[in-house]
Amino acid sequence: MVAPLKVGLAGLGTVGSSVLQLIAQQQLAARCGRSVEVVAVCARDRNRDRGVDLSGMHWFDDPVKLASDSGIDVFVELMGGEGDPAKAAVEAALAAGKSVVTANKALLARHGVALAKLAETNKVALNFEAAVAGGIPIIKALREGFAGNSFARIYGILNGTCNYILTRMEQEKLSFAECLKDAQRLGYAEADPTFDVEGYDTAQKLAILASIAFGTKVDADAIYVEGISSIAPADLIAADELGYRIKLLGVAVKTDTGIEQRVHPTMVPKSSAIAQVMGVTNAVTIDADGIDPITLVGPGAGGLATASSVVADIGDIARGARIAPFGRAVDSLSVAGKAPMQMHEGGYYIRLLAVDKPGTAATIATRLAEQDISLESIVQRHLVTPGAAPQGGTDARTASGPVPVILITYATTEDAVRRAIAAVKADQVISGEPQLIRIEKNR
């Protein structure tokens, strides 16, 4: 009989409490051939009632002490934050030869390479399934389930807050501000929503996925990031008419010049699996070379869903499985050749307000042609829908005011689009800033 695996857990919020609850259900013993016991915990407030039984567990006030305590085999870090005490505690555990399970995307996005090296040196596991897409086993799929494949592209809806807001905006034709307010009321968005709605949360998660898929050193700073606050109901309406939905995607794609990593609002064909994902749900699509896309859809947050991933990570350790944190030996991870965004190739949605005077259409068409941009479709709106004015745009409902025009381009480059727009602006045939949304096609 193998001795039980002894777990020390730091952080007893919603996820931490759910981890205790799942472990208490004793599924792991039957399914890993070894029982798992939480023997020690650590949290800010010792007296808070968390609805779970902490009796029989040692209480630590200092997570770093817990992490290196000789009474534990595995340290579970659920405190969050890229700095201390999370970082110091994870480092202490790894240095003490203990495997670590963490849900801390910020820590991994910032210090993942160094921590993976520490795990490798000490021959212990560093597992983090819960750090990306909560209850979806995407890390395991990428790291193990496609261990023999090369990848062309990975992309996903990695932030439930943004997908909730975009879903409400689309279905109820509401503004970003209104939906954000509702999301805050329902607890889907923070009081300061910047981290979520401006795409930074998605970028941290994408950095982790890209590292595993492409064997690169995790680097959130290599990512081009654009959020959803500039999306107007008019964009969602136009997308719908043109056969698309708008999602905030994290995309990592192999190009001739390197790994292009980007987070931005994206038009996806309605027929794609990712377009069907509504509300706070997350999803990731894997485009491996030579095979049809594989999409995993599920809860990206929530106590029990996230705890499932944490507990599965503990189960792998109980079973004796050990895998390189980012899927490869740390020294073999390459520095991602950061593909410059101006070289991004793809289709574009452009919504602009054309000044109502002779020659405007010809000028716009000429400027696009000068950049070798071909158009898949042009929609000129006479009826202006609420919220149709692009950011900084004037009110289009005046009698002979500017007219909203929507252009969908065939594949071109970011650089060409930016040049064409600059030229059109210099020509003074449009009013305000045009809206640009990149299109991501099925392969």
Place this chain on the structure above:
Amino acid sequence: MVAPLKVGLAGLGTVGSSVLQLIAQQQLAARCGRSVEVVAVCARDRNRDRGVDLSGMHWFDDPVKLASDSGIDVFVELMGGEGDPAKAAVEAALAAGKSVVTANKALLARHGVALAKLAETNKVALNFEAAVAGGIPIIKALREGFAGNSFARIYGILNGTCNYILTRMEQEKLSFAECLKDAQRLGYAEADPTFDVEGYDTAQKLAILASIAFGTKVDADAIYVEGISSIAPADLIAADELGYRIKLLGVAVKTDTGIEQRVHPTMVPKSSAIAQVMGVTNAVTIDADGIDPITLVGPGAGGLATASSVVADIGDIARGARIAPFGRAVDSLSVAGKAPMQMHEGGYYIRLLAVDKPGTAATIATRLAEQDISLESIVQRHLVTPGAAPQGGTDARTASGPVPVILITYATTEDAVRRAIAAVKADQVISGEPQLIRIEKNR
């Protein structure tokens, strides 16, 4: 430096050739810390050109000899079939202390428990990711990714042929026979399509998933099986109008009386992830206790997709991971309390041809009420669409002939529905056999 993992591969069809191709790309060495070499192969025809280089590999004419050869560490079985030589070869490999990777669902559905026991006794792995849903890593997700969870229900589209036929029927309003013919022409269906279209292929795969999810002994004979050959375009049209799609699902659900395992055409709400899955694509939804559904979507067949799963299984062995084949020690697997189908609870779609005479509606309503069946909706059709006549039904297009009626019930039991239908038939108020389709709701 660890010695390379030596693989012997039996079966060099599309999947086998793709396995050789993927292994030759050498991803595994970097991702498992150990290189993998195919050192010996076996197939029926030594002279066929498979587009892969077999030089340097030993050729065996007898797969059983290959399986127990001292030169290999892992035996990969891609011959198929529940009997010999596949069975004898897998047994020989396990008995000789070699890990086995197989894509053979029939073998596992029939002899899975005995083979798992043999693997357990010899302390080797028996991996079979490719046996269910081709390129989707569903076995890994269930067996490892949710190792700490209990499951309420698992269901999926596990047969691409059926989903292709149902998709064509729905989108083009074609008959089953027409779509089957196309599927055969395109190579999606066999000359004898019975195994696919009557649900047996789905049942074998479901048996494997249910065993892992619920810790039961794999038993395809415990499954209620109904195929798609009785589905008419009228059913797909009615489903669409009522907010559903029709999919051939394999469903395993925990009930008060045991594990209910069933394969049948199923109405699923259009809003569900599974309803979006079109064509030959497969998908599996996992309902774990307390968390939102998780759905994996991807290719269920195809050489390279299936080979991905085979190679990932080999990678796990190279990495030294070993897990119980069905996720638990064989002696702890229980005999599934087979939940009897007549106790199945759920909503029903009933399409019948009502005889056009006074009192018919009242009679049908009374018979349903006698069985405590409440109706969610009733649709009576005056215009009969092509193919609307239920199986064995008379032609409804005669002047005052029978009138198609569609009923959607609230949750009731299979038994109640069968009794009500029998009573209505005895009353002679309907013509022909009614069509019954079970409804599977989101939780």
